[in-house]
Amino acid sequence: MRTTLSELAPLPAPPASVAAGPTHPPGDLAVWFFILAELLVFAVFFAAYAFARAHDVALFNAMQEQLDRPGGALNTVLLITASWCVARAVQAVCEQNHAALGARWLAGGIACGGGFLIVKCIEYADKFAAGINLSTNTFWMFYLSLTFFHFMHVILGMVILAVLWAQTRRGIYTPGHANGLESGAAYWHMVDLVWIVLFPLVYVMR
Amino acid sequence: MQYKSQAVAKPYFIAAIGLFVGQILFGLIMGLQYVIGDFLFPAIPFNIARMVHTNLLIVWLLFGFMGAAYYMIPEESETELHSPGLALALFWIFLIAGALTIVGYLLLPYARLAELTGNDILATMGREFLEQPLITKVGIVIVALGFLYNVSLTVLKGRKTSISLILMLGLWGLAVFFLFSFYNPENLVKDKFYWWWVVHLWVEGVWELILGALLAFVLIKVTGVDREVIEKWLYVIITLTLITGIVGTGHHYFWIGTPGYWQWWGSIFSALEPIPFFAMTIFAFNMVNRRRRDHPNRAATLWALGTGVMSFLGAGVWGFLHTLAPVNYYTHGTQITAAHGHMAFYGAYVMVVLTIISYAMPVLRGRAANSNRAQVVEMWSFWLMTISMVFITLFLTAAGILQVWLQRFSSTPQPFMVVQEQISMFYWMREVTGVIFLLGLAIYVASFFMKGEAAASVSTTSGRGEIGTQTA
Numbered sequence: 001m002r003t004t005l006s007e008l009a010p011l012p013a014p015p016a017s018v019a020a021g022p023t024h025p026p027g028d029l030a031v032w033f034f035i036l037a038e039l040l041v042f043a044v045f046f047a048a049y050a051f052a053r054a055h056d057v058a059l060f061n062a063m064q065e066q067l068d069r070p071g072g073a074l075n076t077v078l079l080i081t082a083s084w085c086v087a088r089a090v091q092a093v094c095e096q097n098h099a100a101l102g103a104r105w106l107a108g109g110i111a112c113g114g115g116f117l118i119v120k121c122i123e124y125a126d127k128f129a130a131g132i133n134l135s136t137n138t139f140w141m142f143y144l145s146l147t148f149f150h151f152m153h154v155i156l157g158m159v160i161l162a163v164l165w166a167q168t169r170r171g172i173y174t175p176g177h178a179n180g181l182e183s184g185a186a187y188w189h190m191v192d193l194v195w196i197v198l199f200p201l202v203y204v205m206r
Numbered sequence: 207m208q209y210k211s212q213a214v215a216k217p218y219f220i221a222a223i224g225l226f227v228g229q230i231l232f233g234l235i236m237g238l239q240y241v242i243g244d245f246l247f248p249a250i251p252f253n254i255a256r257m258v259h260t261n262l263l264i265v266w267l268l269f270g271f272m273g274a275a276y277y278m279i280p281e282e283s284e285t286e287l288h289s290p291g292l293a294l295a296l297f298w299i300f301l302i303a304g305a306l307t308i309v310g311y312l313l314l315p316y317a318r319l320a321e322l323t324g325n326d327i328l329a330t331m332g333r334e335f336l337e338q339p340l341i342t343k344v345g346i347v348i349v350a351l352g353f354l355y356n357v358s359l360t361v362l363k364g365r366k367t368s369i370s371l372i373l374m375l376g377l378w379g380l381a382v383f384f385l386f387s388f389y390n391p392e393n394l395v396k397d398k399f400y401w402w403w404v405v406h407l408w409v410e411g412v413w414e415l416i417l418g419a420l421l422a423f424v425l426i427k428v429t430g431v432d433r434e435v436i437e438k439w440l441y442v443i444i445t446l447t448l449i450t451g452i453v454g455t456g457h458h459y460f461w462i463g464t465p466g467y468w469q470w471w472g473s474i475f476s477a478l479e480p481i482p483f484f485a486m487t488i489f490a491f492n493m494v495n496r497r498r499r500d501h502p503n504r505a506a507t508l509w510a511l512g513t514g515v516m517s518f519l520g521a522g523v524w525g526f527l528h529t530l531a532p533v534n535y536y537t538h539g540t541q542i543t544a545a546h547g548h549m550a551f552y553g554a555y556v557m558v559v560l561t562i563i564s565y566a567m568p569v570l571r572g573r574a575a576n577s578n579r580a581q582v583v584e585m586w587s588f589w590l591m592t593i594s595m596v597f598i599t600l601f602l603t604a605a606g607i608l609q610v611w612l613q614r615f616s617s618t619p620q621p622f623m624v625v626q627e628q629i630s631m632f633y634w635m636r637e638v639t640g641v642i643f644l645l646g647l648a649i650y651v652a653s654f655f656m657k658g659e660a661a662a663s664v665s666t667t668s669g670r671g672e673i674g675t676q677t678a
Contacts, residue, residue: 030442037481134467141467
């Protein structure tokens, strides 16, 4: 997992000791169980969306035109950036043993998450002003339910990042003792991953 | 027993078991009424028997939860209970009020009972599971408040653990959601909408927190696994419970006049409600396999593992069977619902209360565990009751499938009563299995009166890693 993160972020190759380190996923087993359960919830939601769309492709395509695609793209960039910040934070703590730097990266992640919420709120305000609600039609029911459920996860993820930020500042995490940090980071990446599926599925795919 | 005041749990547990026996007797009466319609008529009509059967279940589980809290909270908080006297007083108030209510159901016509108990002041009666007269409902609130006051102050003055925190969250939630039983709007859709806030948010919400806390407590005691590990899993389980269970209320909103999106929300979220139950199964077996000691009370361990498995099957699998809106369109309110209700209540709540009783009662009676003989008898009762319940569930499921087919799915649907006649064989089989359940329950009660040498602690090395296969 560590090597995968490093591959994703354009970083110098990790020291050999780290690259040859433990092969099990970072973080706690419990958080991975939780992440898998969360992914399953979203997977069922996505499957239901696909099922409903297959029954009325014309409606879904027509309604999709009304979505704010640039806003969604901006949000995708924000979340990926947030994940990058969080990955850098873990790296700063676990490989460079630099807690203050790690905390700054986490703050960057929280800021990007906040940006996501603002963009999303503008989108929601626009949709609600147009009189769209859960009962408008199946597409909007899915759009509002899926994105709002994800929205709540972003908020939860930011709460977790805020706790990690406070604890990292207090120097609780050190290389080899960063189970909590890695667990929280893994959770945040899950929130990001779900959006990376959600955005093309709901906003782009036709 | 570490704290003297834990002893107040004992009368609660005894009352719980006593009412459990009553519940099963009325279950057998109404089970027979399914096939012999005028059995005991007019003394005990079907609707009264059903009301007593379900109300007794809820009341005895509440006795069990309260007893569990009185037992666990002093030990978790490492301090005596705030007021053992209050706990005992509330016990008698609750028992007498509960008994009077049941007597009222049995001796008076329901409408007369409503008249006598002030239903004209605030109409709350006449709704399934919330049939209690107004004064009983008010009494329940007073007992609950006194109970919560007592245990909350105990928690506040002592050590705060995740288990006591989650238990308190569950118990407070139980009390808060019960308040919706006083809200009975004229509009039938709204009435049903909020009715589920008591019924669903109890059994698929806050009660699961209580279940998790009880199970975690017993697992810590019998396995000796680190509290940290057990509490971490507990957090994961209750978070999953709340994510799926709260919106999962929507699976009751499919056909009552609520907006159409509930069909999607209800289907999706409740389809995932088995996950926390599955996590609970894995959790129970994992902890027992990682145990650091072999507690002499093997029966309690068996009940704990049984809770893990049966709650997943009854609440998780049998709930999922009919939770998707397109399926529920056909199965709604058939015997499939009854099958699910029986195994879910038994597997989750009956078994977890019996788990804590199995663990705590010997301690309350001054020993770590009962004699080997008593434990063997208790384990026999475990298997008799559990296997009977599996068969009750299977027979009701078969009856339900046939009912759906003949009455709703077929191109020539038949009337309700005609179909009931055709599935009566399954009702007979269910009734026979119910008698075996009663036998199991009698053996369970008998196990409390078994004498013999208290079981000695088994050494940690022997049988390590085998308990799962031996007892499950």
